Amino acid sequence: MRLRESLLSRRKFFIGSVLGGLSMLVAYVLNPVVRFLFHREKIPLPGAVKVAMSDVEAIAPNSARYFEYGHLPGILLKTERGELRAFSAKCTHLDCTVQYEPESRKFYCACHKGYFDDKGVNIAGPPPSPLLSFGMERQEDGMIISYQGGRKSKG
Amino acid sequence: MIDLKKEINERIGMDTILGLARKKMVPVHRHSVWYYMGGMLLFLFFIQVVTGPLLLFYYKPSADAAYRSITEIMVKIPYGWLIRSVHHWASNLMIAIAFIHFFSTFLLKAYRRPRELTWLTGMAMFMVVLFLGYSGYTLPFDERSFFALNVGTDMPGTMPVVGQYVVGFLRGGEMVGPQTLNRFFALHVGILPLCLMAVLFVHVVLVQVHGMSVPLSVEKKTALKKEKAIAKPMFPHLLLHDLVNCLILFGVLVTLAVLIPSELGQEIDYLKPAPEGVKPDWFFLWVYQILKWMPTYLFSIEGEIAGIVGLMLVAGFITLVPFFNRKAQRNELSPFFTMVGVISLLAFLALTAVGYFL
Missing domain, CATH: 2.102.10.10 (Rieske [2Fe-2S] iron-sulphur domain)
Structure with missing residues (x-):
């Protein structure tokens, strides 16, 4: 079935793509930062x-x-x-x-x-x-x- | 249901700020591309303020641990190489854009009345940024840092009267040694960023107070044609422009950091001679080249002293240019100062290129 009109306005689609892209960017930036900060040195106890x-x-x-x-x-x-x-x-x-x-x-x-x-x-x-x-x-x-x-x- | 927008607005007056931003117009003309440099610099400064403290989580500011801690950041800590490389490239881009910002404002005479203070604060920040760049590459405490520290902290010694005190202050002793690293660390992560932030605040406030400077040539042309000057509102037009610029800049920054990660030289050996072809970072190559070309004696003054005093006179002249350029102060064209700017720009580029390739 074809819809007579789109459920998504052009404006909503555009804003959604921009925000989606930006949130991906934020995730890409945060991943290295979080991994960097939460690195834990494992010092094993001697036998x-x-x-x-x-x-x-x-x-x-x-x-x-x-x-x-x-x-x-x-x-x-x-x-x-x-x-x-x-x-x-x-x-x-x-x-x-x-x-x-x-x-x-x-x-x-x-x-x-x-x-x-x-x-x-x-x-x-x-x-x-x-x-x-x-x-x-x-x-x-x-x-x-x-x-x-x-x-x-x-x- | 709480109206969050209303609640926030009531507390911080968001509408007033946005209203002002909407009313604020930014002139549009063929030179307005240079207006973007400030925003880009601000963005890069933000990157440094974030990545710098991140590096401090692992960097150890002591002569016997610094080199090893940087090695660990580069090879062991997850994404350490990326964060250090981003910090490194952001500093390089920051200095490069600061040079562009400097030359464009100089050539367009944006320093003319009433913007002398904006120019002076800008020059102060320019010097702080250069010093930040320099102090930054001493921190790995590798071979290159060591010779950069030796040469760099020796140069102020040629200044009359205060020279030796400045050298002692920078070195924390007679010679460059472990104690010097701690001084440069304190300067790089504490004193200089605080100075930069304080002056930056004044600079940005002044820019908002006076608005963007329109080049004289543009002003005269619109006056001649009796046209109305074209302008765009700062919000959201300019802000969006700035955001797009920053996004592109961020892409360039990360690409550089990933493809050309920052290096780490040999560990310091106090008994080893300076390695062949040791050079300062690119932004000091012009100074390096001038000092290299200086004859031993210039008009019976020692070459090194002549070179450094000469450079300081040039820096002084440029810093005080708003007060020397009387024509610009009267809103007249000043081709002499344009020529000075063009020659300085060409000399800077040529000396940098010669220093890099020869």
Whole structure:
């Protein structure tokens, strides 16, 4: 069936083409800009790091020291009995760095008063999950601390 | 139902602005094509204001990281090459159109009463734009940047009395070194753009206050024929013209950026000699060529000093031309100044070509 008159006036068609073209142009401009801005550098965590035996031995019982696990701060705890435990020092709430409180034997996050027990389990305050814990292997010259041997905190 | 148009109008007086724009007429004659240069420059400045901060997301302004960060922008960050190349080409086009804008206003004597201030602000912006172009190509901190910094920051030293202070200020020390990069970075992304914006505002307001200048020859012809001067309303006619120009310009810009991406030279090695055939960017080739041709001594003045002082006198004369050109101030034709303009234009083109090809 042929229509007697067009549903679209010439003016509407023209304005539509211009606006359509312009919006395509805007999309073409925005695509590179957005892709450029939202580029994320993926820095993989190392498979394992080594903490020198002298550093490990320097830790007094019921205290902890920090170590670097790639770009992640790690914390190495020596319990009263001399047992070693390694965790990520990043609080699972909002990524602040936790500290060990020898008096209460807890990890404490000062940002929003979050507490984890000495096994890294969240026990008080806002943290939703336990600290990420690392696996450990004793070698002659140091402790090998690895992500794989540990327990995931989130998800 | 909210009438959005009415609500907005009530708050910002859109109707008044549009009414004024509709009433505002722009003269139409055989030279009116030169009126478009200002709008194009404004558009390119806008492009720079957008792409510049984008580059700052990844550029690291320190001597040991700058070169690598530009390499990353070019090869690693998605579309980094495109954004840097657009920034590079927009600056080149901006300078080229600024030269056209400058020569056309000079030749058409658009600086005559009452537009002296418009001319002076324009000259100030022209110099800022040239300095922006220069400081921009020092930022990759590659070999070319290094020698450009050495030569460029050495030249003001020939000025009497203040010369050495200016050199020290620009270099941040005796020699060009890591600290110089930070100074040029601060100039390029902070101080110069702010200066440009401030003067630009005054310039644009003055252009609106005085309206477009009509060349004397056109004014006289219409007076002679007792015709009414032809004019078009600024809105929407001129605005649409400007938009189309910008669209075409944008096409040219992106095409250049894609086909000829901006380059990155060798990394700086302070112990390496200047590479063969090292030259400034095209917009300073004329200065380079003059300095190259200068004899060691010119009338018992050191050639370099004679050249630079000469260039400064020329720049001073051109900047103050509205006050020298008495005839134009009385609305009379001034063929002498037209000749000065034509000779300067030809000399600029010839020196640039010689500098480029030889």
